[in-house]
Amino acid sequence: MTSPARPAGTPADPQAPNPHASDSQAAALHAPDPQAPDPHAPDSQAPDPRRWMALIVASVAxxxxxxxxxxxNIALPRAQSDLGMSDANRQWxxxxxxxxxxxxxxxxxRVADFAGRKRTLLIGLLGFAAASMLGGIAPAPGILFAARALQGGFAALLAPAALSIVTVAFTDEKERAKAFGIFGAFQGGGGAVGLLLxxxxxxxxxxxxxxxxxxxxALAAALAARHFVRESRAAGDRHYDIPGAVLVTGGLxxxxxxxxxxxxGDGWTAPATLLLLAAAVLLLAAFAVVESRTAHPLLPLRVILERNRAGVFLGNLLLGAGMFGMNLFMTYFLQVNLGYSPxxxxxxxxxxxxxxxxxTTLAAPLVTRLGPKxxxxxxxxxxxAGMFWLTRLDTGSGYLGEILPTQILVSVGVGLFFLAGPNVALSAVDPRDAGVAGAALSTSQQIGAALGPALLNTLYISAVSGYLAARTTDTGAASHALRMAAFLHGYRxxxxxxxxxxxxxxxxxxxxVKTSRAPAADARPAA
Known part of the structure; x- marks a missing residue:
């Protein structure tokens, strides 16, 4: 589940944010006006007669x-067993x-804004389909991991393109509000549908x-997009911060x-581990230097250094790390320790x-009543509190005693953050930074989603190995009960x-975060 962020160009009501918005809704809008007319589309000022079908296409994408x-997440235990993934590498x-x-x-x-939103959406959809095929036929873990990375790369194209298409297709405020409600409903249900499917x-x-x-x-959405989606692109200089993208991705x-x-097995003090961690620090530091000096930065430092926004971005990263790490180990506890089917x-x-x-739906009035902080x-x-509840896990633990209370507490807690966070992150932002501020909010959670499972899985492996080493001899194999107990120790x-x-x-x-009241109505991120 992803944090909602009101996209620039939606109706200016920061006291009633869209409760279902997702990463894709924060990524598309940058300094150029997304409603700027396409010089190659002379009728682009007129309402798009196919805009409602375009909305469905973008929502499905x-x-x-x-x-x-x-x-x-649900498929991971079976995939690990089938492909022989190590516990250390499964998080990839x-x-x-x-x-x-x-x-x-x-x-x-930025690519979607300048290269053409319809074109970028089509490339993203077809690339996502190809990457999914590669992942499906993958004979080894490395190929599956590469396919997942390709999926993520093409998702980074199609998600912001889809949102931009909705934004430019609906120019009437009432229609746009309804359109984003439909768009958000698709996103809000995506997580639940994915679990069941x-x-x-x-x-x-x-x-x-x-x-x-x-x-x-993906193929059905691409075919529909060719017929129902109108091409559009932003005006302005077409500059892409490729060095910034390479440095930040390489560092992560x-x-x-x-x-x-x-x-x-290398351990934290092994030369290879230390070299990689040092390289990460250097690459991320170089990213900060590049962003401070380039004329067209991928992420202007002024956006993330403002105190309130910095607090929300960092909080979002930490929440994403903890939440996605929790989901990884809850999946294994349910399927391995409790024996649940997928x-x-x-x-x-x-x-x-x-x-x-x-x-995020029912608590929206609390934003104006109590304030976002x-x-x-x-x-x-x-x-x-919900996360620490899970430290009670033992051999007698079950779903009702530990997992369900945790899900309720954590879901309500992060839901409140997702509801209120965008009000702070996107308020009083310079109009030229409106889109990038929203995208940075989504990006911070995705970075947390990458780092959290990796870090927690590393600590889990160390804990399980240490538990088994202290309780078995060199020649003795660990019993099933001992391995289950070791897994529980690792989860804790x-x-x-x-x-x-x-x-x-x-x-x-x-x-x-110093603001305690809802942002003023005029603090609207301009498109």
């Missing part, structure tokens, strides 16, 4: 992006996608169909790979998705660290 995250099935998506999301938005496909057709299912969706890959090497595990996860959707701080405190360690990440998000919000 981005539904696939959201669905692909949850559907893979999640992090490869999140890294490519988060690292290229800002660049993808992932369970059904993995149980009855095999985990590879969790990859193949994207192909007919080096960081995650360093975590993986530490878990794969379908049963998908159903068991539904309260989490439903809780976020219900909270109390909601963010209170929500993060609830999520932290992972959940302690995930709880610490959420607690850190709480402290960041308390310390950095």
């Amino acid at each position: 981005t539904l696939m992006v959201v669905l692909d995250v949850s559907i893979v 099935m999640i992090t490869a996608y999140a890294l490519a998506f988060g690292g290229l999301l800002l660049l993808g938005g 992932g369970g059904v496909l993995t149980d009855y057709a095999g985990w590879r169909w969790c990859m193949y299912i994207n192909i007919p969706i 890959v080096a960081l995650v790979y360093g975590f993986a090497r530490a878990a794969d 379908l049963a595990a998908g159903c068991a996860f539904l309260p989490f998705s439903v809780g976020i959707i219900a909270t 109390p909601l963010m701080v209170g929500g993060t405190a609830l999520a932290t 360690v992972a959940f302690i660290v995930a709880g610490a990440l959420l607690a850190a998000a709480f402290l960041v919000l308390v310390a950095l």
